[in-house]
Amino acid sequence: MFSTLRNIFKVPDLRRRVLFTLAMLAVFRIGSYIPVPNVNARLFDPTQNAFLGILNTFSGGALQNFSIFAMSITPYITASIIVQLLAMDVIPKFAEWSKEGEHGRRKLAQVTRYLTVVLGLIQAVGFALSFDRMIPGLIIDKGFATIAMIAITLTAGTAFLMWLGEQITEKGIGNGISLIIFAGIIARVAPGINQIYNAWFYTHPERLFLNLVYVALLLVGILIVIVGVIYVQQGVRRIPVQYAKRMVGPRMYGGQTTHIPLKVNAAGVIPVIFATSLLIFPSTVASWFQPKPWANWIVANLGPRSWMYVLLEVLLIIGFTYFYTAVQINPQQLADQMRKNSGYIPGVRPGKPTEQFITRVMNRITLAGALFLAAVSVLPYLFSNVTTLNLYFGGTSLLIVVSVALETMKQLESQLLQRHYKGFIR
CATH class of the missing domain: 1.10.3370.10 (SecY subunit domain)
Known part of the structure; x- marks a missing residue:
């Protein structure tokens, strides 16, 4: 594996793509800590709500920080679902574009971008109004101008992530949107481990042996899921x-x-x-x-x-x-x-x-x-x-992480084989 990693950096084009992807993911992680103006993020705890907890996982903690990337890429995913469903002979023009090859796909991608901005703006306004009602004092100096600024900032963050994903797809490796979700989920592993430690070991130190058994069972379960995902995906x-x-x-x-x-x-x-x-x-x-x-x-x-x-x-x-x-x-x-x-x-x-x-x-x-x-x-x-x-961070997150890792590995594998280098798969 280490020789394969060395081979990646021996190929100038592949090295550039890998470094570009890492740089874009670093931008995503930095943006996850930039707060939205006029919001007291310390009062906000999305882990107390099941849906917000899932959104927080996919956003890599950006929702918990109420950052500019708090909505993550979910409006884009919703827009993609809607456009693909409409292209199944629901809207004749969309169905026609879907059969026109690369030119038609570009038109559908443009429609998806516009729809992402519309859905993102609606979701951002809903976020600002509902969270302020649930958590008094969350929004500082609230008024129409403040709500509008928060909504525009969140929508711009989603639009920027959508652009970031497209740049990774075009100039980096693999599917950019999937890699952004992958990076967000990986970022929540450490807080998840800390949560398990606090709930099992810190709160109940007298049950040390039982807690160790629970951890062992959890690790075995994760291993079984990883093996199963690889087996089915391959x-x-x-x-x-x-x-x-x-x-x-x-x-x-x-x-x-x-x-x-x-x-x-x-x-x-x-x-x-x-x-x-x-x-x-x-x-x-x-x-x-x-x-x-x-x-x-x-x-x-x-x-x-x-x-x-x-x-x-x-x-x-x-x-x-x-x-x-x-x-x-x-x-x-x-x-x-x-x-x-x-x-x-x-x-x-x-x-x-x-x-x-x-x-x-x-x-x-x-x-x-x-x-x-x-x-x-x-x-x-x-x-x-x-x-x-x-x-x-459970089955869904683990499934996404393993699947995206496999797909990225295949991308690198094909690039290496084209240049007569050995890949990951022997």
């Missing part, structure tokens, strides 16, 4: 493809055997991020209108510890896994390409039967990947109910 179902021999002039082409690699979890960690962001939104909006009865009902019944929240998250993760897999893999296109190149799956007729076969296999393996994602995401809520700890 899992591939290979569909064999045979190409017929054909004469082109005096030469004969084809005749070779290859395969179509269908990943068990082709959607990666995107469904978990989408589901979590979508479930946070209604409770956040309802908190603006508390203590009205309907708002109290939504906050109480859609809290992360409620059975309704867990059920909705499981269903959303499964749904988004199928949705995002369908966006990435088109069985009809695969079948048409094989038919045009005289390829076929042994035992399956070309054309429509091939498309149906690929769809059937894809649906079956996607179900396994979706159920695994849902099971891992439920773990932190079970852990919180058993231990009564408000610890939000």
Whole structure:
């Protein structure tokens, strides 16, 4: 591993990309400590609220500091969900752009940026008004100008993070948005360890042996989840493809055997991020209108510890896994390409039967990947109910961290192999 890390810095272009990514993540972490003007952040403790605790984890503690990055990248994720859903033949123009290749994707990305600013401004105003009502004295010298300045500052912070993520994607390594979330979650590991120490060892020093057993079980559970995530993320179902021999002039082409690699979890960690962001939104909006009865009902019944929240998250993760897999893999296109190149799956007729076969296999393996994602995401809520700890670094966070780390490793691997260096995977 150390020789591989040395190889990374031997390649000038790759070294520049790695250093650029680290510099951008450092900017994100520095911004997490720059407070919003006219806010007394010392009065604010998001860990007492389940939804705010999740937001605080994704923002890397920026919400707890009420910094310029307090909303993190969640408005962008929500905007991406809305635009992708609208592009599924809901708005014909969006559907047309989605089929135009790189040019169409740029147009959809521009719409996503504008929608991010609109959603960010709405969420920022809600944050300022609801938090001031819940915590008297949080906003200093409150008035229209102060609320407007706080909302604009928070929205600008989200827009800057969106730009930062795009720069990492273009000039750095991997998916910039995922790396920002990854950095935020990693930053909350140390506070999580401190919380466990205070709750188990500092408060109950007489239960030292029992506390050590709890820690050992927790570490074993984390290890099992990490191994499971790696196993599922690397899992591939290979569909064999045979190409017929054909004469082109005096030469004969084809005749070779290859395969179509269908990943068990082709959607990666995107469904978990989408589901979590979508479930946070209604409770956040309802908190603006508390203590009205309907708002109290939504906050109480859609809290992360409620059975309704867990059920909705499981269903959303499964749904988004199928949705995002369908966006990435088109069985009809695969079948048409094989038919045009005289390829076929042994035992399956070309054309429509091939498309149906690929769809059937894809649906079956996607179900396994979706159920695994849902099971891992439920773990932190079970852990919180058993231990009564408000610890939000759990299954979802661990899943995101491991998945993003694997994806980043693959990016570095491909760059190294192109230059004839050995990578991480032997």
